[in-house]
Amino acid sequence: MEQFKANAVALKAASLGENDRVLTLFTYERGLISARIKGVKKAQAKLKFAQEPFCFGEYMLYEGRGGYTVTGCVPIDLFYDLRADIERYAAGCVMLEYCAASLQEESPDPALFKLLLSCLSALCYGGAPDENALLYFLINALAVAGYRFDFSRCIACGRRLEQKVYIDLEQGGAWCLSCGGDVKKAISPAAYKSLKFMSEAELDRLSTISVGFKDASIALGVLIGFIESVAGVKIKSFGEYIKIKGK
Numbered sequence: 001m002e003q004f005k006a007n008a009v010a011l012k013a014a015s016l017g018e019n020d021r022v023l024t025l026f027t028y029e030r031g032l033i034s035a036r037i038k039g040v041k042k043a044q045a046k047l048k049f050a051q052e053p054f055c056f057g058e059y060m061l062y063e064g065r066g067g068y069t070v071t072g073c074v075p076i077d078l079f080y081d082l083r084a085d086i087e088r089y090a091a092g093c094v095m096l097e098y099c100a101a102s103l104q105e106e107s108p109d110p111a112l113f114k115l116l117l118s119c120l121s122a123l124c125y126g127g128a129p130d131e132n133a134l135l136y137f138l139i140n141a142l143a144v145a146g147y148r149f150d151f152s153r154c155i156a157c158g159r160r161l162e163q164k165v166y167i168d169l170e171q172g173g174a175w176c177l178s179c180g181g182d183v184k185k186a187i188s189p190a191a192y193k194s195l196k197f198m199s200e201a202e203l204d205r206l207s208t209i210s211v212g213f214k215d216a217s218i219a220l221g222v223l224i225g226f227i228e229s230v231a232g233v234k235i236k237s238f239g240e241y242i243k244i245k246g247k
């Protein structure tokens, strides 16, 4: 039985009984944990904010025989402005779901934690298009997980790529079609450039890069497909994001 504090971002909440929820928290100190939060479905609940996705705070947790329970939370940033923009909110949901899908329980990942917070800040307070922030997040999250890509040139012949290219993330980069890239799965030069730009970009410069959603969405689809095959799960919020952006 132990009481401790953890810096954490709430990733999702599931219903538990009449008044409680089970929170999935990404903690800096312990990685992913599930924690019960009591009474938060009541209208007057004091800790209602702490079960909202995106809530970043210092959570007070109690570790008992039945698992963790949230007993308090000092909010640091609720990223509340994301709620005012459905597209940015949906892009943020993909970031949260990536963390929930890729992290192991009780296994800290400080680099991903910092990346998530800086990308949520960029999404919430920065002027960059949400597709740029999401591309940047996914490319760098994969790098943190050990998947480093080089999109600067063809991985076989080393030539710069100007035509349609085949992205082969398992091999760590892009092929030109004359080197044997898969013609049927080739993507447009603009979609390829969005991957290249975002893999080389600095986070505070994302607003200076103009990609266009159509090409960015193709690049995002390639990354999400790879993540889904590695993690063996579907990133459902990505479909939602694409739907919302298409409206």
Ligand SMILES: [Zn+2]
Binding pocket: 154, 155, 156, 157, 158, 159, 175, 176, 177, 178, 179
């Ligand atoms: Zn080549």
